[in-house]
Amino acid sequence: MDQKKYSEYSCMLEPKYKLARAYVPNQVMGRIFEPREALKKGTLFPELYMPYKYGKKRDYYRHRKYR
Amino acid sequence: MDCKQLALLKEIMEISFCLVETNLYLDTHPTDERALRIHNTFAKKYDELTNRYRMKYGPLMPTSMSKCPWQWIESPWPWEIDYSKCD
Amino acid sequence: MWVYEKKLQYPVRVDTCNPALAAMILEQFGGADGELSAGIRYLTQRWHMPTNQAKGILTDIGTEELAHWEIIGTIVWKLVKDAKPEQIKGTPFEAHFVNHGKSPFPHNAAGYAWTATFIQSKEDPIADLHEDMAAEQKARATYEHLIRISDDPGVTDALRFLREREVVHFQRFGETLNIVQEYMDKKKYY
Numbered sequence: 245m246d247q248k249k250y251s252e253y254s255c256m257l258e259p260k261y262k263l264a265r266a267y268v269p270n271q272v273m274g275r276i277f278e279p280r281e282a283l284k285k286g287t288l289f290p291e292l293y294m295p296y297k298y299g300k301k302r303d304y305y306r307h308r309k310y311r
Numbered sequence: 312m313d314c315k316q317l318a319l320l321k322e323i324m325e326i327s328f329c330l331v332e333t334n335l336y337l338d339t340h341p342t343d344e345r346a347l348r349i350h351n352t353f354a355k356k357y358d359e360l361t362n363r364y365r366m367k368y369g370p371l372m373p374t375s376m377s378k379c380p381w382q383w384i385e386s387p388w389p390w391e392i393d394y395s396k397c398d
Numbered sequence: 399m400w401v402y403e404k405k406l407q408y409p410v411r412v413d414t415c416n417p418a419l420a421a422m423i424l425e426q427f428g429g430a431d432g433e434l435s436a437g438i439r440y441l442t443q444r445w446h447m448p449t450n451q452a453k454g455i456l457t458d459i460g461t462e463e464l465a466h467w468e469i470i471g472t473i474v475w476k477l478v479k480d481a482k483p484e485q486i487k488g489t490p491f492e493a494h495f496v497n498h499g500k501s502p503f504p505h506n507a508a509g510y511a512w513t514a515t516f517i518q519s520k521e522d523p524i525a526d527l528h529e530d531m532a533a534e535q536k537a538r539a540t541y542e543h544l545i546r547i548s549d550d551p552g553v554t555d556a557l558r559f560l561r562e563r564e565v566v567h568f569q570r571f572g573e574t575l576n577i578v579q580e581y582m583d584k585k586k587y588y
Binding site for chain 2: 401402403404405406407408409410411451454455458459462468471472475476552566567570573574577
């Protein structure tokens with residue numbers, strides 16, 4: 245088992261996670277978009293901006309760069 | 312609706328959207344003080360902009376005071392506005 | 399209660415007269431995973447939620463969905479309002495037109511009328527929040543299908559906005575699920 249896989253596995257054993265349950269990581273607010281950009285993108289939060297790649301690849305990759 | 316009115320309406324739409332975002336975030340992060348500060352800044356800006364809009368172009372909400380005739384029904388309805396006409 | 403604000407949430411631009419696309423967009427006006435279903439589903443599930451965070455998120459996302467329903471209706475209206483009957487004839491909008499004219503109506507793209515069987519409320523917060531998270535993913539998938547068939551750049555722009563909202567709502571329902579699970583654990587043991 246390589247290092248990455250092992251750390252993923254041990255994370256799953258943390259006591260706060262229980263079997264047969266779904267979890268979504270809690271968002272910790274980072275920087276925010278300017279209001280105009282937020283409305284255009286559909287979110288105020290860069291970490292939640294996950295556009296559909298179809299037909300608009302350039303926009304998607306430009307955003308990914310500064311993450 | 313002229314370009315000046317449309318520009319102000321769009322600015323209100325932008326701030327109002329930011330308020331939706333901080334609203335939902337705060338529902339699940341009620342003690343995030345930085346998010347609360349940001350929300351309050353948007354809320355203040357929203358009040359300023361909607362007051363300015365109401366004085367100049369009439370109410371965005373039916374709870375506002377009105378001159379005669381009843382101003383609420385006078386301005387264009389949201390689905391009738393050409394939002395791209397001044398781009 | 400609710401108060402109407404005389405504005406759309408997003409400035410909808412429509413570039414074409416396009417009855418065929420309007421008929422497909424109706425999927426999100428009155429389809430199973432559409433905005434009407436979303437709004438009524440979340441607002442219906444509020445009464446039995448155990449925490450204030452959950453009551454808040456269902457109220458506020460439910461309210462936003464009604465604003466999205468208005469955006470979808472506006473897209474449909476703008477796509478057909480200038481269409482002559484000859485432009486409608488032979489398109490998938492024709493069957494809608496003979497019943498409803500150009501008015502939007504809550505049925506799906508195939509013409510099946512909206513029904514409460516599209517939604518659910520179980521008086522079980524965990525089951526309901528899972529339904530809500532699934533609903534956001536299904537709506538996201540529907541928006542992606544619509545983006546792929548849209549030949550109107552303005553409409554595509556609005557669809558991208560609405561799709562991104564599904565991503566944000568999924569995150570909020572996920573956080574709400576964490577909060578509710580933790581609350582129910584505490585209640586069991588103390």
